[in-house]
Amino acid sequence: MQxxxxxxVGATRPLGPYAVTRxxxxxxxxxxxxxxxxLDDDAAAASMLGGLSASGWHTCSMMxxxxxDGFILDSTSQGSPGVDFVKWKRPVRPGDxxxxxxTVLEARVSQKRPTIGIAKLRNDLVNQNGEPVLACEYTxxxxxxxxxxx
Numbered sequence: 001m002q003x004x005x006x007x008x009v010g011a012t013r014p015l016g017p018y019a020v021t022r023x024x025x026x027x028x029x030x031x032x033x034x035x036x037x038x039l040d041d042d043a044a045a046a047s048m049l050g051g052l053s054a055s056g057w058h059t060c061s062m063m064x065x066x067x068x069d070g071f072i073l074d075s076t077s078q079g080s081p082g083v084d085f086v087k088w089k090r091p092v093r094p095g096d097x098x099x100x101x102x103t104v105l106e107a108r109v110s111q112k113r114p115t116i117g118i119a120k121l122r123n124d125l126v127n128q129n130g131e132p133v134l135a136c137e138y139t140x141x142x143x144x145x146x147x148x149x150x
Contacts, residue, residue: 001074001075001076001148002071002074002075002076002142003075003076003117003142003143003144003145003147003148004076004107004109004116004117004119004142004143004144004145004147005117005144005145006075007075007104007107007117007119007121007142008104008107009104009105009106009107010103010104011103011104012101012102012103012104013070013071013101013102014070014099014100014101014102015063015066015067015070015098015099015100015101015102015123015125016066016070016097016098016099016100016125017097017098017099018062018065018066018097018098018099019096019097020054020062020092020093020094020095020096020097020098021094021095022052022094022095024058025038025052025053025054025055025058025094026038026039026052028054028055028057028058028061029054029055029058032055032057032058033055033057033058035055037049037052037053038052038053038054038055038058040052049091050091051091051093052093052094053091053092053093054091054092054093054094056086056088056134058092059088059092059098059125059133059134060086060134060136062092062098063098063100063123063125063134063136066098066099066100066125067102067123070102071102072140075142076142076143076147076148077140077141077142078116078141078142078143079140079141080138080139080140080141081139081141082138082139083136083137083138084120084136084137084138084139085135085136085137086134086135086136087134087135087136088133088134089132089133089134089135090127090131090132090133091133092127092133092134093127096127096128096133097127097128098125098126098127098133099125099126100123100124100125100126100134101123101124102121102122102123103121103122103123103124104119104120104121105120105121105122105137106119106120107119107120109144110141114144114146114147115143115144115146115147116141116142116143116144116147117141117142117143117144118139118140118141119139119140119141119142120137120138120139121137121138121139121140122135122136122137123135123136123137123138
């Protein structure tokens, strides 16, 4: 398992690939974000998005899956106190394949809980054409090596 010490400033991890399907775009939207441009081709074509696109929240969910597969499930992650920002840069369409990079921006050991490290991370996702679709920054808490032995 990767501990806090395995996430020094500047470290990166690949994210993805993740293939986006029409069925999951519509299913997610129907359940959680039922705006017409996420559900209906004609409404989507008439919108400023110019075609059916995934909800931004669905894109965040796909990113979370890529994070889980890319590093979280093989780490001592203790969760996150929050997200600093999420930017949806371009519509994600059925048929897109997403990939990206996680980069460690900051890392420090907690003063109150020295067995926990706190890392600020940035994710950048692109589609199959290398076009940016999402950027976000967030904090994750990881057990240190000493904390994971306890």
